[in-house]
Amino acid sequence: MERQKLIESLYRFAEIMVALIAGFAISGVIMWLGGYDPIKAYRAMLGTSILTTDPYNLAMTLSFSAPIMFTAITFAVGVRAGVFNIGAEGQMYVGALGAVLVAAMSLPGPLYLPLAILFGSLLGALWGAIAGVLKAYKGVNEVVSTIMLNWIAFWVVEYTRVDLLPNPRDPSKTIEMPEPGRLPILLKGTELTASIVLAVVVTLLSYYLLWHTVLGYEIRATGMNPRAARYGGINPERAVLWSFIIGGIAAGLAGVCEIAGRPPHYAITTGLSNLFGYGFDGITVSLIGANHPLGIIPAAIFVGGLTAGARGMQIVAGVPLEMVKAVQGVIIIALAVPGLLRLLKTRLTRGGG
């Protein structure tokens, strides 16, 4: 049996390598057709993100991987409970809003950070719980409800930015997190803050929760076979709701970390531009990481590296931003395809969820 497990792990690894090579090859052809040198571009991309000894580059990679690590957990815990929670985006927005609300209060310095974390994760959990209650007790499709809730969150937060908590010195953003409430910068001159530490800790905690607590056991049993779960004395509705709450906490923390731990703004910017998209990137990260917390850590660092390497590609290899985005997209999709197919297969054979 150990052997079977080993074979399966090797198979997964081979799958990732094939997907990686395919992704790089396809984007290489795209670049080549566009008249750019793919070899040079890839060397620049990886050389300024992952395959480098320059601490600045590595720090950039890690700083980009922190938020998507959080949001990947949101998706992964959902998948384990058998739901397709794509609401990390909106839950992250309200989490950031929670941090900004705390920032707007006048408090003793040491209170800002713990309160921001508490308030942000609470709002994230609440936002997740809305979709969770609708799914578990009213049978509302979670894909539809979370997409709608994402947009509701977007406009609520944007409204707050413009009308309730605008920054008096800079109308393009909200009130900043005051100095004492910020996460410490780990490497001077970079954007790398303690948010990466927080992200890794939360990821490891979610691993512990799923495989070493009764709640995790009940969530996983529900995800694999809700009928057997009910037979096993588990309340599947409650397990599903918990998965949304846990996911909401993780996504809320992603938002908090972008406010308390991302120089230079420490605030929500116009059109939520410094938050936008992290929730969806988390889905691909989770799929690449086989929806497993321990797979999510390397997957998040890799995707973070693609983001960090984008600058190198532009500056060193002269590839325009649009092309860089296309290349990133193709590679990420190629990596996510195997996981996505597996997920769809189990959902379809189970007759949808």
Add this chain to the structure above:
Amino acid sequence: MAAGSRGAEHLIEMRGITKIYPDGTVALRGVDFYVRRGEIHGLLGENGAGKTTLMKILSGLLRPTSGEIWVNGRKVSFKSASEALKMGIGMVHQHLALVQVFTVYENIVLGLKAEGDARLRIEKLMEETGLKVPLDVRIENLPFGVRQRAEILKMLYRNVDVLILDEPTTNLTPVETDELFETLRRLKNQGKTVIFITHKLREVLEVTDRVTVLRNGRVVGVVETSKATPQQLAKMMVGREVVFTVSKPPREPGEPILEVRDLWVRNDLGEWAVKGVSFTVKAGEIFGIAGVEGNGQSELIQAITGLRRPEKGRILLEGRDVTGFPPSKLYRMGLGHIPEDRQGLGLVLDMNVAENSILGVQRGRRFMGKFYNLLWSSIRRHASQIIERFAVVAPSLDAPVRSLSGGNQQKLVVGRELSKEPKLIVAAQPTRGLDVAATEYIRKLLVDMRTRGKAVLLVSADLDEVLQLSDRIAVMYEGEFMGIARPEELTREQIGMMMGGYRLAGG
């Protein structure tokens, strides 16, 4: 017609049909089945007798392992249902093959070339056969009886001469059943041939011209319905030799553990599945419920084990009213449940042996720490104990349960439930699909439990099992008990009659 003398008499001849499934199950052993043109022919037998398999072969859904099929004097070999349909043979299954979101009309013409007068033809068919169906209503909005009519119409529209109906009355109300029989008689008068699969004696006697009785994959006999008696048919259906016996020491039953009082339960379709059932199971007693599957046994078990909410009535566990309690609470009060669907209900197939060994007791003090953490070392010890004590063959504790054989999966479920040391054990079809050794072992365990003073509620479609193990027996038919008695007080004939819907005299 290049037919032999028989071809003129028989529209369908199935000769020496044997069917062995890939997993080695022998479903049919050299069955000869003949149907005359224009008759209503009953195919009678218990669960697993091979009725449905035989008809799936005739309708092209399955291929026989050996044997020949002759239709209208010509030898045929169907590769698919559509080939059989071309020869005029169509089957209406228990689970209807209709597209839920399409209208009746759309379902009837589905897959056929558009015809200008399709609607007219269907309306004419409805007129002739008396099958009234609203053509423009979606299937999902129609009651089951109407859906069935739509399915029959669909077959007739495809010019079927031989209509096969598999347990067509299972989901019908008595009125709908009468209407169906009326339709079948009309079809017969129009020259169609009908094959009617059932286990209900009454219906066979009411509507068929001749009956073929199957038992254990063999034809037991063919009789003219007008000359048959229910006693005779019942005996043919269930009378068989006992394969092996379990020794059962005598024991006086003790206190009542489970009391069920006037219980009413609905099924998933909202129809009454259990209609006012009452009984008591005492400590040190096995109470067996026999009956053909689908007569409300599943719903009864689900209500007792907390998986389905009863509409009316009371369930008492050791004198305490537990009606509507969730499974987790019932387990804590001493319920062990060996479910009939071990793969879909009793186990999470993708979880490993250790994880499955605590399903239902995961929040027990032995397995959960102060911080809701799982005590893995304790769980693994528990799983190893089950494996050892109940002789489960598993590659390792980390192997997904999916990789275990059916027998070992069941032993794991049984072991888990019995190791809870429950006061009441509810065992549904505990040995279905298991080999002889595993069957015998599990039966022994149940008898041991009873002898040690547990109350056991056994539900099984296997009559031998119920007769051998039970101290008292009830036979369930259409949601009601046809009678409760000690096994030695009953003849097989009487049980067969009760399974077919006759009440035990004075019971």
